[in-house]
Amino acid sequence: xxxxxxxxxxxxxxxxxxxxxxxxxxxxxxxxxxxxxxxxxxxxxxxxxxxxxxxxxxxxxxxxxxxxxxxxxxxxxxxxxxxxxxxxxxxxxx
Amino acid sequence: xxxxxxxxxxxxxxxxxxxxxxxxxxxxxxxxxxxxxxxxxxxxxxxxxxxxxxxxxxxxxxxxxxxxxxxxxxxxxxxxxxxxxxxxxxxxxxxxxxxxxxxxxxxxxxxxxxxxxxxxxxxxxxxxxxxxxxxxxxxxxxxxxxxxxxxxxxxxxxxxxxxxxxxxxxxxxxxxxxxxxxxxxxxxxxxxxxxxxxxxxxxxxxxxxxxxxxxxxxxxxxxxxxxxxxxxxxxxxxxxxxxxxxxxxxxxxxxxxxxxxxxxxxxxxxxxxxxxxxxxxxxxxxxxxxxxxxxxxxxxxxxxxxxxxxxxxxxxxxxxxxxxxxxxxxxxxxxxxxxxxxxxxxxxxxxxxxxxxxxxxxxxxxxxxxxxxxxxxxxxxxxxxxxxxxxxxxxxxxxxxxxxxxxxxxxxxx
Ligand SMILES: Cc1cc2nc3c(=O)[nH]c(=O)nc-3n(C[C@H](O)[C@H](O)[C@H](O)COP(=O)(O)OP(=O)(O)OC[C@H]3O[C@@H](n4cnc5c(N)ncnc54)[C@H](O)[C@@H]3O)c2cc1C
Ligand SMILES: [Zn+2]
Numbered sequence: 001x002x003x004x005x006x007x008x009x010x011x012x013x014x015x016x017x018x019x020x021x022x023x024x025x026x027x028x029x030x031x032x033x034x035x036x037x038x039x040x041x042x043x044x045x046x047x048x049x050x051x052x053x054x055x056x057x058x059x060x061x062x063x064x065x066x067x068x069x070x071x072x073x074x075x076x077x078x079x080x081x082x083x084x085x086x087x088x089x090x091x092x093x094x
Numbered sequence: 095x096x097x098x099x100x101x102x103x104x105x106x107x108x109x110x111x112x113x114x115x116x117x118x119x120x121x122x123x124x125x126x127x128x129x130x131x132x133x134x135x136x137x138x139x140x141x142x143x144x145x146x147x148x149x150x151x152x153x154x155x156x157x158x159x160x161x162x163x164x165x166x167x168x169x170x171x172x173x174x175x176x177x178x179x180x181x182x183x184x185x186x187x188x189x190x191x192x193x194x195x196x197x198x199x200x201x202x203x204x205x206x207x208x209x210x211x212x213x214x215x216x217x218x219x220x221x222x223x224x225x226x227x228x229x230x231x232x233x234x235x236x237x238x239x240x241x242x243x244x245x246x247x248x249x250x251x252x253x254x255x256x257x258x259x260x261x262x263x264x265x266x267x268x269x270x271x272x273x274x275x276x277x278x279x280x281x282x283x284x285x286x287x288x289x290x291x292x293x294x295x296x297x298x299x300x301x302x303x304x305x306x307x308x309x310x311x312x313x314x315x316x317x318x319x320x321x322x323x324x325x326x327x328x329x330x331x332x333x334x335x336x337x338x339x340x341x342x343x344x345x346x347x348x349x350x351x352x353x354x355x356x357x358x359x360x361x362x363x364x365x366x367x368x369x370x371x372x373x374x375x376x377x378x379x380x381x382x383x384x385x386x387x388x389x390x391x392x393x394x395x396x397x398x399x400x401x402x403x404x405x406x407x408x409x410x411x412x413x414x415x416x417x418x419x420x421x422x423x424x425x426x427x428x429x430x431x432x433x434x435x436x437x438x439x440x441x442x443x444x445x446x447x448x449x450x451x452x453x454x455x456x457x458x459x460x461x462x463x464x465x466x467x468x469x470x471x472x473x474x475x476x477x478x479x480x481x482x483x484x485x486x487x488x489x490x491x492x493x494x495x496x497x498x499x500x501x502x503x504x505x506x507x508x
Binding site for chain 2: 001002013014015018019021022036037039040041043044045046047048049050053055071073074075076
C-alpha cells in the first residue's frame with residue numbers, strides 16, 4: 001500500500017485516494033474527424049510503463065481534488081507529486 | 095513420451111526415488127528455430143506442446159527468463175470454470191474444460207484436476223438477477239450450470255454462515271468447475287513438449303526483437319541472438335514491456351493480484367466458493383490448506399507484491415462467510431502481476447510486426463484457460479491465421495468496438 005502526499009492535505013494512506021490511470025492523455029480536440037484507430041488508441045491503448053509513470057489520482061475521501069504522481073511502477077516509489085496545472089516533471093525526478 | 099505407471103512408482107520408490115529420469119533436457123539454444131515462444135508459463139509451454147503434437151512443428155524453443163511456471167502460473171488460486179456470459183468466452187473456456195478433463199491421461203502426468211464444483215454466491219436482488227441472466231446464457235451455450243436456493247447451499251456448505259452482513263440469497267453452481275495443481279500443469283506440458291523435441295531454455299531473457307522490413311527475424315536474449323521465422327509471446331505481466339521493445343502499445347495494464355494459504359486443517363470445504371459482491375474466492379487444497387485470493391491493487395504496478403488493505407478486505411469477507419475460521423493462521427502470502435485488458439478478455443493476436451504474435455491479457459483469470467490458450471495459439475503460430483475459437487479475441491476489437499465484455503458481466507474475474 002502506498003502512502004501518498006496530497007498536494008493540499010499532506011500524507012495520507014492510499015485507501016483515501018482513487019486512481020484514474022495514465023496522465024496527460026488528451027481527448028481528441030476534433031472528435032468528428034477521428035478514425036476508429038485513433039479513437040481505439042485514445043480509449044484503450046496505454047504505455048503501461050515499467051518504471052517512472054505519470055498518473056492521475058483523486059483524493060476521494062479527503063479534499064476531493066485531483067493531482068498527478070510520477071511513480072516508479074517497478075518499485076512503488078513515488079518520485080514526484082504535482083498539481084494538474086503544473087508542468088509534468090522529468091521522468092527522473094525525485 | 096514415457097507414461098508413468100504404478101510399476102514405475104513401485105520401482106523408483108524402492109530405489110529411494112533417486113532413479114527418476116529428468117523430465118526435460120537442458121539444451122543449449124540453437125542459432126535458429128521455426129518458432130520461438132517467449133515465456134515458459136503454462137500458456138507458453140502448452141503452446142509448444144500443441145505446436146508439436148497438433149501441427150508437427152518441432153523445431154521450437156521456449157525461452158523463459160526465470161524458471162518454468164514461476165510467473166502467474168505458480169501464483170494463482172487455480173480456479174477452473176467456464177460459466178462466462180459472452181458467447182466467445184463460453185466457447186473458449188468450455189473448450190478448455192474439455193481439454194482439462196482428459197489432460198492427465200494425455201500428458202501421462204497427474205495435473206490433479208478436481209471437478210469439485212464452483213459456487214458463485216448472490217447477496218442481493220441484483221446478484222440474483224445477474225446469476226439468472228448468466229446462468230441462462232450459459233445454458234444456451236451448452237455449458238452446465240444450476241441455480242441453488244439457500245436451503246440447498248446450506249446442505250452443500252454446512253460451515254458457511256448464510257445470514258451474514260450481506261445475506262446469501264442464492265448461488266450459481268458449475269459442477270464441472272474445480273481446481274488443478276498449478277506446477278503440475280507447467281511441468282506436464284514441459285515434459286510433453288520436450289518429448290516431442292521442443293527445446294526448453296530457462297534463464298534466458300528476451301531483451302529485444304530483430305526485424306527486417308517489418309518482419310520479425312529473431313530475438314535478442316541474455317544468451318545471444320536466436321533467430322526465428324515466427325515469434326509468439328506468452329509473457330503475461332511483461333506483455334507491455336515486450337510490446338514496447340517491438341515498438342507498439344497494447345490495450346492492457348499491469349497490476350498485482352495477491353493470494354494466500356492458511357495452515358492445513360481437516361477437510362471441511364469441498365467446493366470452490368466465489369463471491370463477487372463481497373469479493374472472495376476460496377477453496378481447500380488436498381493438503382487441507384485454505385487457498386484464497388484478494389483483490390488486485392487498483393493501479394499500474396510491476397512490484398509483484400500486494401497491499402495490506404486488500405488482505406484485510408479478503409479476510410473480512412472470509413470471516414463473514416466462515417466465522418469459525420477466525421483463529422486460522424495464514425502461512426504464506428504472495429502476489430503476481432496481472433495483464434488486465436479493458437474488457438477483461440484475453441488478446442490472442444497478430445501485431446503490427448509481421449510474424450510476431452501475442453497471447454496475453456488473461457489478467458486475473460487465465461489459469462483455467464491454459465490448455466485452450468495453448469491449443470489455439472499453437473494454431474495461430476503454425477498457420478499464421480487465428481483458430482476459429484480465437485478469432486473474436488484479436489487486438490482489432492479495440493478499434494472496431496467489438497469488445498468481449500466480461501468486465502461488465504459482473505463475476506469475480508478469476
Ligand atoms: C493471485 C492470483 C490469483 C489468480 N487466480 C486465478 C484463478 O483462480 N483462476 C484462473 O484461471 N486464473 C487465475 N489467475 C490468473 C492466472 O494466474 C494467469 O492468467 C495465468 O497463469 C497466466 O499464465 P501465463 O503462462 O500466460 O503467464 P505466466 O505464468 O506469468 O508466464 C509468463 C512467463 O513469461 C516469463 N517472461 C516474462 N518476460 C520475459 C522475457 N523478457 N523473456 C523471457 N521470459 C519472460 C516470466 O518469467 C513467466 O514465467 C490468478 C493470478 C494471480 C496473480
Ligand atoms: Zn487532499
